Structures are given as structure tokens and as C-alpha cells.
Amino acid sequence: MGITGETTPVVPKFRRWLPQVASALLVPVLLLGMVEAGLRILGVGNDTSFTRPCTDHGAPGFCDNPFFPAAFFPPGMARTPRPFVIPAAKPARTFRIVVLGESAAYGDPDPTYGFARYLEMMLRERFPEVNFEITNTGITAINSHVLLPIAKELAQHQPDLFIIYAGNNEAIGPFGPGTVLTQSGMSLPAIRANIFFNSTRLGQLLAKLRSEEKPQNWRGMEMFLEKQVPADSPLIGQVYKNYASNLRDIVAVAHSSGARVVVGTIATNLKDCAPFASSHRPRLNPEELRSWSVLFEQGQALENAKSYVEALKVYRRAADIDDQYAELAYRMARSLWNLGEYREAKEFFVRARDLDTLRFRADSRINDINRSIASSSLGVELVDAEELFSNESPNGVIGSELVYEHVHPTPHGNYILARALFAQVSSKLPSSLVGDAEPSGWEPPSEVDTERLLAFTPFDRARVASLVLNKLDRPPFTNQSNHPEQVLRMQAEAQGPVDSYDDTAAQYQWAIARNPQDRLLYLNYGFLVYMRDPVAATEQFRRALPYDNAPVLCNWRKFN
Numbered sequence: 001m002g003i004t005g006e007t008t009p010v011v012p013k014f015r016r017w018l019p020q021v022a023s024a025l026l027v028p029v030l031l032l033g034m035v036e037a038g039l040r041i042l043g044v045g046n047d048t049s050f051t052r053p054c055t056d057h058g059a060p061g062f063c064d065n066p067f068f069p070a071a072f073f074p075p076g077m078a079r080t081p082r083p084f085v086i087p088a089a090k091p092a093r094t095f096r097i098v099v100l101g102e103s104a105a106y107g108d109p110d111p112t113y114g115f116a117r118y119l120e121m122m123l124r125e126r127f128p129e130v131n132f133e134i135t136n137t138g139i140t141a142i143n144s145h146v147l148l149p150i151a152k153e154l155a156q157h158q159p160d161l162f163i164i165y166a167g168n169n170e171a172i173g174p175f176g177p178g179t180v181l182t183q184s185g186m187s188l189p190a191i192r193a194n195i196f197f198n199s200t201r202l203g204q205l206l207a208k209l210r211s212e213e214k215p216q217n218w219r220g221m222e223m224f225l226e227k228q229v230p231a232d233s234p235l236i237g238q239v240y241k242n243y244a245s246n247l248r249d250i251v252a253v254a255h256s257s258g259a260r261v262v263v264g265t266i267a268t269n270l271k272d273c274a275p276f277a278s279s280h281r282p283r284l285n286p287e288e289l290r291s292w293s294v295l296f297e298q299g300q301a302l303e304n305a306k307s308y309v310e311a312l313k314v315y316r317r318a319a320d321i322d323d324q325y326a327e328l329a330y331r332m333a334r335s336l337w338n339l340g341e342y343r344e345a346k347e348f349f350v351r352a353r354d355l356d357t358l359r360f361r362a363d364s365r366i367n368d369i370n371r372s373i374a375s376s377s378l379g380v381e382l383v384d385a386e387e388l389f390s391n392e393s394p395n396g397v398i399g400s401e402l403v404y405e406h407v408h409p410t411p412h413g414n415y416i417l418a419r420a421l422f423a424q425v426s427s428k429l430p431s432s433l434v435g436d437a438e439p440s441g442w443e444p445p446s447e448v449d450t451e452r453l454l455a456f457t458p459f460d461r462a463r464v465a466s467l468v469l470n471k472l473d474r475p476p477f478t479n480q481s482n483h484p485e486q487v488l489r490m491q492a493e494a495q496g497p498v499d500s501y502d503d504t505a506a507q508y509q510w511a512i513a514r515n516p517q518d519r520l521l522y523l524n525y526g527f528l529v530y531m532r533d534p535v536a537a538t539e540q541f542r543r544a545l546p547y548d549n550a551p552v553l554c555n556w557r558k559f560n
Contacts, residue, residue, distance in 0.1 A: 032202065045201035046070065050137075050153040051086065056547045060088040062157065063547050069139070071198035072146050072174040073181055075211040077218045079140040082111045083546035086135055090158045093433055094131040095123075097425070098154050098259075099138060100147050100250065101165040102173070104266070106138030108408045109467035112520045113456055114138070115165075115409060118418035121453040122444040123425065124515065130433045138165075141181070143173030144246035145191055151250045155257035162254040163421060165264040165385070167366040168407050170243045171359035177235035178227040178359050185235065188242050221360060222475040228357035230279045232324070244369045251377050262381045262424050263374040266362035267389035267413065270349035271337070271399035272489075273406045274480040275326035276358035284322055292321045299331060308335040326355035327481060342395035349397055358476055361406050383420045392416055400489055404468045405477065411456065411464075415447045455511035455521055458498045459528070465493035504528060519544045 039045060046067035054063035063085045069078035090096065099105050099116045107114020116136045123132045137150050147166060171178040175191045178184075186194065197203045229235060247263070254261045280289065295318035302311035312335040318328055333348035354363040367386055374382035389398045402413035409417060422444040445453070469490040477483060498504070508525040515521060526540030 039201035039205060045204035048199040048204075050150050051157075054085060054547050054549075056085045056087065058548070061085045061547065062088065063550075070204050070207070071149075071195050072142065074216050075208055076216050077181065079142065079218070081137050081139050082106065083550060084135050084137075085547040086133065086154075086157050091131055093129065094133055095161070095425075095429065095433060096157070096159045097132065097134045097161045097163060098151075098159045099134065099136045099163045099165070100151060101138045102142055102169050103138065103140040104168060104407050104409065105165045106136065106140060107414075108140065109404070109471065110460075110464050111136065111138070112524055113411060113414065113454060113460070113464065115414040115417040115421070116163075117454060117520070118414050118450055119421050119425070121450050121515075122418060122422045125445050125449070125453060126422075126426065126442055127429070127434060130429070141169060141173055143169040143176060144243050144250070145173065145175050145195065148246050148250055148253070149195070151253045155253050155259070159254070159257055159259040161260045161262065161425065162250075163262045163264070164247070164250065165266070165417075166247075167243065167266045167362035167370060168268075168360065170239050170362075170366060171229050171236070172224050172227065175242075176239060177233065178224060178229040180223050180227055187238075188245055191242070220471070220474060221477075224358060224360075225277075225475060228277050228279060229359050230324075230357050231355050231363075232282070240365050240369060243366065244373065247369065247373050248377070251373060251380055255379055260379060260381070260428065261377075262383055262421065263370050264383045264417070265367040265370045265386040266407065267385040267398055267403060267409065267417075268353060268361040269398060269400060269403035269406050270346070270353055271333075271393075271397045272482065272486065273353075273361070273403075274330050274482045275352050275356040276360060276406075276476040276480060277356065278326040278328070279324070279357045281322045281324035288321050292318050292325075295321070296325075296328060296331075303331060303335055306338070308338045311335045312339070324355060326352050326357065329355055330481070337395075337397070342397065346395075346397045360476075381424055383417070383424060385417050385420070388416055388420055389413060400486070404490075405472065405486065408468075411451065411461065412447065415450060418450075419444050452507070453511055453514060455508045455524060457504045457507050458496065459504045460524065462494050462496050462498055465490055465496070469494050501528075501532060519546060 047065065048068050048070050049065055050068045051062035052065040054061055056063075064081055064083050066078075066080055069080060073079060086096075097119075105114070105116070107116065111117070114136070116134055116138075120132060120134045123130070135154065137147075137154070139146065144166060147164075151162065170176055173179060174182045175184055175186060175194070183194065198207065251261050251263070280292075284292070295314050299311045299314040299318060302308075302314060312332060315328060315332045315335065319332070323329070329348050330352035333345045333352055336342075336345035336348060350364060353361055354365075371382060371384070374380045386398075389402045390396045393399060393402060400410070402410055402416065404410055426442045426444075444450070469487065471477065472483070472486055472490060477486065480486070499507070505525075505528060508521065508528060512518070512521050512525065522540045523544035526537045526544060529540055530537035
């Protein structure tokens with residue numbers, strides 16, 4: 001107390017610390033901001049938005065940005081979507097559809113015959129007065145961490161419908177526990193912070209410096225061989241949690257734009273896709289492992305001798321010791337299938353997929369999440385591709401009739417999925433586009449008619465099969481127990497009968513006359529013409545340009 005009787009005010013400790021805390025936080029932020037601004041001025045790095053301004057026949061629009069993957073892929077390994085352009089001004093009588101997903105949505109092995117293309121042809125044929133703009137954003141090896149920023153950006157371009165067909169890559173895509181592309185094992189907030197930093201110029205510079213020390217090139221699925229994730233790994237729970245959070249956020253973003261949303265379950269090959277890798281249950285002691293191995297080998301010998309009843313008995317004894325080995329479940333499923341026990345066989349085929357430690361296929365939990373979010377979110381519709389494909393498959397088990405290798409639909413599979421999506425789209429088209437016509441009368445074109453519109457000729461069917469066959473020649477497919485069967489099946493398709501060059505060309509010419517604005521028809525026709533007359537093919541490639549100044553073969557990978 002002073003002489004005058006006044007007291008000296010006591011400053012709370014937290015107020016004294018405030019300037020230091022603020023300084024500790026603000027100074028680094030300001031420094032990083034200055035570095036980022038300087039790098040931008042110097043032209044270091046690139047804008048990583050999903051789209052970039054461009055022109056299409058002189059009209060302003062937004063096109064795919066080849067630098068978008070920088071936040072998710074190491075330099076030299078970036079995957080990109082099929083080239084696209086979205087007109088800046090939405091034309092009258094236009095219905096905009098955005099397709100979100102991975103390689104199955106992209107249309108692998110050839111995006112010109114993916115389900116999005118089948119859907120496009122169906123809609124054009126049935127509603128010629130409507131301008132359908134379908135932007136397919138599917139990218140190989142991505143997952144929901146990548147789809148969310150894509151959705152956020154495309155929500156700004158007046159979409160009418162989002163179609164989400166995703167879930168195969170949640171473990172092996174960016175930030176998943178089975179990835180080779182980024183760090184893994186982070187919480188969702190940490191992942192999103194990492195994505196933000198990677199998209200900055202500073203983040204790109206650091207990534208480039210790291211890549212120069214250890215250059216990397218894309219080598220497909222074989223890059224992930226050492227990144228196995230068992231079904232009982234604690235990391236899998238985080239995968240499901242992250243996927244559900246991202247999917248909810250994607251749906252919310254789509255709704256905020258006023259668009260409808262369709263969520264699909266994922267159809268995977270169960271019967272004709274053996275597990276890529278298997279692991280034993282934890283704490284299996286050496287004696288148990290020896291006993292299990294003896295029984296497993298005995299079962300294989302009996303199965304190979306077509307003694308399926310005895311093989312199954314031995315396999316069940318092995319399962320009593322260790323039922324976590326994916327290949328054992330697959331072997332049991334095949335034996336049950338050959339005995340005509342199809343319902344139980346399906347259970348074991350599903351179990352084999354869910355136990356596969358190279359997690360390239362959406363498992364049961366991923367599809368449960370898709371169904372749950374579709375049923376619990378207002379304005380979201382479900383297309384249950386898994387159920388659709390099961391209903392169209394022999395004895396209800398999806399195989400190579402509808403899915404080529406593990407997740408990529410065959411032409412018939414793409415038609416089935418597109419037909420279901422057509423029903424969802426056509427039933428809710430606004431009256432301002434279609435008038436007062438009765439939706440129940442809108443039936444999609446047949447598969448034959450749709451493929452005629454696509455110019456999906458016997459030549460192209462054999463060519464696409466050859467692309468699949470080339471893929472099967474590399475790991476992890478060469479490690480699968482049924483690899484010889486897969487190869488024989490695809491060889492038969494790749495060597496199937498084809499029409500003459502003139503007949504094939506005539507089919508293209510008919511399709512182009514029917515849809516003269518379809519640039520992808522010109523592209524594929526150009527590849528056909530190139531075989532006979534490279535100079536004449538140039539004109540077709542010119543017409544196929546997705547937008548002004550676009551490289552003709554950018555991202556198509558027709559001959560990989």
C-alpha cells in the first residue's frame with residue numbers, strides 16, 4: 001500500500017504471458033507468410049486448385065489443373081483426371097453432373113467406356129433437348145482425403161448432381177496406413193493440415209527437394225506390396241472413421257451448392273479375385289503354424305484333385321487353428337462353390353476379401369458406411385452397386401462377368417451401374433428441362449444401343465481386354481493363386497473376333513454423325529485411323545482436343 005493509501009493493481013499471470021504467447025505464434029506465421037509470398041513472386045511452385053481458368057473455342061471456362069495432385073503425390077508420381085472443361089457461364093437447359101471417385105469411377109482401363117460415359121449416352125439419347133455436362137473427376141489411387149477438396153471446388157460451379165462412387169483406396173491412398181504416397185498414421189485434423197501445407201509453394205519446394213534425393217516413378221499397384229494392413233490392425237478403425245467423416249463432409253458440401261447427391265456402394269470381384277496377400281493371426285505359436293501349414297497343403301492337394309468334400313474338411317481343421325488367413329477363406333469358398341453350397345461360399349468369398357492384407361478393394365465396412373450415410377442424410381440417394389451386381393451374377397457372387405480383375409467393371413458391369421444411375425437422374429429432372437412428361441416412361445437405351453452410340457466396337461473390346469491383360473502380367477496380380485485362370489480368361493477376350501477396318505470405321509462414323517459434338521468419339525476414331533494413316537488421324541485428334549491449347553494425348557494413356 002502506498003502513502004496515499006492506494007493499492008498497486010495485481011496483473012493476472014495469464015495477461016503477462018499473453019504478449020509472449022502472441023509473439024511466439026504470430027512471428028512464425030508472419031515469417032512463413034513472407035516466405036510463401038516471396039516464393040510466389042519468384043514463380044516457385046504452382047497453384048494447386050483442382051481447376052484452372054482456360055478457354056474452349058474462345059469461351060471462358062475452367063479446366064483440369066495438372067498441378068492439383070502436388071498436395072497428395074510425390075513429384076513424378078502424380079495421377080490426374082481425364083481432361084475436362086466446365087463453361088464459366090452455365091448454358092440454358094443444362095444439367096451438370098459431377099462424378100467423384102477413384103480409378104473405377106475414372107473408367108479404368110479406358111475412361112472412354114466407363115460408367116459415366118454409358119450414363120452420358122443414355123441421357124443424351126433419351127433427353128436430346130437437355131445439355132448434360134458430366135465432369136468425371138475420377139483419379140487413380142486417390143481416396144476421400146482427395147475427394148473432399150475436389151468437391152469443395154466443383155460445388156462453386158453450379159452443379160445439379162454429385163455421383164459418389166468411392167471407397168476402394170481408403171487404406172492405400174494418400175495418408176492411409178497402406179500407402180507409399182504420403183505419411184500415414186495421422187489424425188484427420190493433422191491430415192487436413194498436411195494437405196494445406198503440401199499445397200503451399202513452400203510445401204511444394206520441400207517436396208521437390210526431397211524427391212531429388214530419392215527420385216520416384218509411378219509403378220502401379222506393385223509399389224504397395226510391402227504395405228500390408230491386416231484386418232485386425234488398430235489402424236483400420238481410423239481408416240473407417242476418417243472415411244465416414246470425409247464422406248459426410250462431401251455430402252454437406254454438395255448440399256450447400258443446392259445439388260442432389262447419389263452415393264454408390266462398391267462392387268468388387270469376389271469369386272475370380274483371390275486375395276493379393278494374407279497374414280496369420282497374431283500370437284500363433286510355431287507349433288500351431290506348423291500344424292496349420294500341413295493342413296493347408298493337404299487341403300490344396302485335395303482341392304486340386306477335385307476332392308472338394310475332403311478338402312473342405314481339412315480346410316475347416318486349419319481354420320480351427322487360424323481363421324484369419326485370407327487365402328484359406330478363399331480356398332474354402334471355392335470348395336463350397338464347387339459343391340454347390342453357394343450361400344456359404346459367398347460368405348467365405350466376402351471374408352477372403354475383407355481379410356486381404358493388400359487392401360485394394362472396398363471391404364464390407366466401407367460399403368456399410370456408404371449405405372449408412374446415404375440412408376441417414378436428407379437429399380441423398382443410394383445406388384447399391386454391390387447388390388445390383390450380385391443380383392446379376394451367377395448364384396449371387398460377383399465375378400469376372402461384371403468386374404475385370406478386382407474393382408474395375410467390365411462393359412456389362414458399367415452398363416448395369418449406368419442404368420441404375422439413369423433411373424435416379426431421370427426420375428428427378430426438373431420440369432423446366434423435361435416439361436410434364438411422365439418419368440415412368442423414360443427407359444434407358446439397351447446395352448447394345450448404348451454401346452453403338454459409344455462406338456464400342458469389337459476392335460475396342462479386344463483392345464480394352466489387352467489393357468487388362470497387360471496389367472495382369474505384373475504384381476500383385478502375378479502373386480494371386482488364381483492368376484493363370486485370370487490370364488486365360490482375358491486372353492480369350494483379347495483374341496476375340498473383330499470386324500474389318502472398314503466396318504469398324506463405319507461404326508465410328510455412324511456414332512459421330514449421331515453425336516457430332518462428342519470429342520471422345522473423335523479421339524478413339526483417331527487412334528483407329530492412326531493405324532492406317534497417321535496424317536489423316538491428326539484431324540480427328542484436333543477435333544478431340546478437350547479445350548483450347550490442350551495436348552492431344554494428355555492423360556489418356558491409351559498405349560500404356
